[in-house]
Structures are given as C-alpha cells and as structure tokens.
Amino acid sequence: MQRTVQRLWHLRHRFISPISKAVIRSRGVETGKNLKLWGMPIVAIAAGSRVALGDSVVLTSSSRMTALAVAHPVVLRTLRPGAEILVGSDTGMSGTTVCAAISVRIGARCLFGADVIVSDTDFHPVDVVPRRHLGLPQPNCDDAVRIGDDVFIGARSVVLKGVSIGDGSVIGAGSVVTSDIPAGVIAAGSPARIIRSLREKP
Numbered sequence: 538m539q540r541t542v543q544r545l546w547h548l549r550h551r552f553i554s555p556i557s558k559a560v561i562r563s564r565g566v567e568t569g570k571n572l573k574l575w576g577m578p579i580v581a582i583a584a585g586s587r588v589a590l591g592d593s594v595v596l597t598s599s600s601r602m603t604a605l606a607v608a609h610p611v612v613l614r615t616l617r618p619g620a621e622i623l624v625g626s627d628t629g630m631s632g633t634t635v636c637a638a639i640s641v642r643i644g645a646r647c648l649f650g651a652d653v654i655v656s657d658t659d660f661h662p663v664d665v666v667p668r669r670h671l672g673l674p675q676p677n678c679d680d681a682v683r684i685g686d687d688v689f690i691g692a693r694s695v696v697l698k699g700v701s702i703g704d705g706s707v708i709g710a711g712s713v714v715t716s717d718i719p720a721g722v723i724a725a726g727s728p729a730r731i732i733r734s735l736r737e738k739p
C-alpha cells in the first residue's frame with residue numbers, strides 16, 4: 538500500500554514537474570539540463586538580479602519526497618538589483634532558503650539537509666533606532682557567501698553573511714556558521730567550530 542502511494546506521488550510529480558519548471562523559468566530563473574523539482578519552489582527575483590541553477594540540480598519542496606520532511610518549499614530570493622544566486626550542477630536542496638542582497642554562490646554536488654538557511658544579509662540594521670523601519674542594510678561585497686563543491690550542510694543549519702565554506706566540508710545539523718570553514722573538515726555547533734578533519738580517521 539505504502540509503495541503504491543509512493544508510486545502515485547512520483548507519477549503525479551512527473552506530470553506536474555514540467556509545469557513547475559516552466560513557471561520558475563517564466564519568473565526568470567536560468568536553469569540547466571535535467572532540473573528536478575519535487576514540489577513548487579518559491580522564487581522571487583528582484584529586477585536586474587540573477588538566479589541560475591546548474592545541470593541536474595534537485596530542489597525538494599514537498600515533504601512526501603524527502604525522509605526528514607521540510608517545513609516549507611525551497612525559497613530562492615534576490616533582494617536588490619545586481620544580486621545573484623548561483624547553484625552548481627548536481628546540487629540538491631530540501632526546503633532550503635537562499636536569500637541574496639549581493640551574492641550567494643553554491644558549488645557543484647552539494648547536499649543541503651532539510652530547512653537550511655543561507656543569506657548574505659542581516660535584513661535589518663543592527664543599530665536600534667533605524668532597525669524597525671529602514672530597509673536592507675547597505676550591501677557590502679564582504680558579505681557575499683561562498684559554498685564550495687561537495688559541501689554537505691546538515692538539517693536546519695544557518696549560514697550567515699560573509700561566510701565561505703571550503704570544498705568537501707560537512708556542517709553538522711542545527712549549526713550556525715558565522716565565520717569561514719576551510720575545505721575538508723567537519724564543523725558543527727553554534728557558532729560552528731571544526732570537530733575534525735575529514736582526512737583523519739574518527
């Protein structure tokens with residue numbers, strides 16, 4: 538019974554997926570070959586900004602299609618002209634939110650666990666007086682986020698502005714990444730700290 542339900546869901550997605558792809562393309566997303574959409578992502582692209590997905594990217598926005606389930610669809614949102622979100626080929630995201638005021642670049646073959654947040658802005662000024670009513674803080678190139686190739690980010694982690702994560706690294710579930718993480722390590726916690734190198738035996 539469970540299997541039949543699963544098959545029916547796959548069948549349903551096979552019909553709906555081309556429509557979802559056409560919708561996100563019509564909203565300005567540049568897509569590569571073999572994009573796979575499980576459910577409909579939320580896409581909002583500011584005028585004069587860019588969202589580009591490489592070949593074979595998989596975006597999972599439906600809880601039926603991922604073991605951990607997702608709290609909401611994938612969100613890809615640029616916030617101002619000139620901003621960019623670039624996602625490398627074969628990267629998979631489940632219920633991930635990516636917001637860019639400047640630039641978020643994600644490499645190839647990355648894995649994003651359920652409900653990860655990646656953003657290159659604080660959205661509000663930190664000074665008390667203007668915080669409530671002013672818009673985005675002045676964008677700063679140092680706030681760009683860079684996530685390398687083959688990075689695995691555990692469920693419900695948050696990657697904050699100005700952070701780089703090196704190729705192949707793993708970020709533990711529920712981490713808050715506030716500063717750069719080098720390539721080839723496991724880092725976790727809030728703030729995320731290196732636990733060990735991936736080249737070492739545990």
Ligand SMILES: CC(C)(COP(=O)(O)OP(=O)(O)OC[C@H]1O[C@@H](n2cnc3c(N)ncnc32)[C@H](O)[C@@H]1OP(=O)(O)O)[C@@H](O)C(=O)NCCC(=O)NCCS
Pocket residue numbers: 605649650651690691692707708709710711712723724725726727732739
């Ligand atoms: C990061 C992770 C891969 C580490 O696994 P591991 O190499 O087996 O590490 P261990 O469980 O041996 O833990 C090593 C240390 O890191 C700590 N640690 C592990 N994961 C942590 C996390 N998410 N946050 C904070 N600390 C963590 C452990 O408490 C332990 O600390 P100690 O040495 O002081 O006791 C794993 O814990 C994890 O978070 N996986 C992500 C799972 C996920 O979200 N999957 C998404 C599904 S799509």
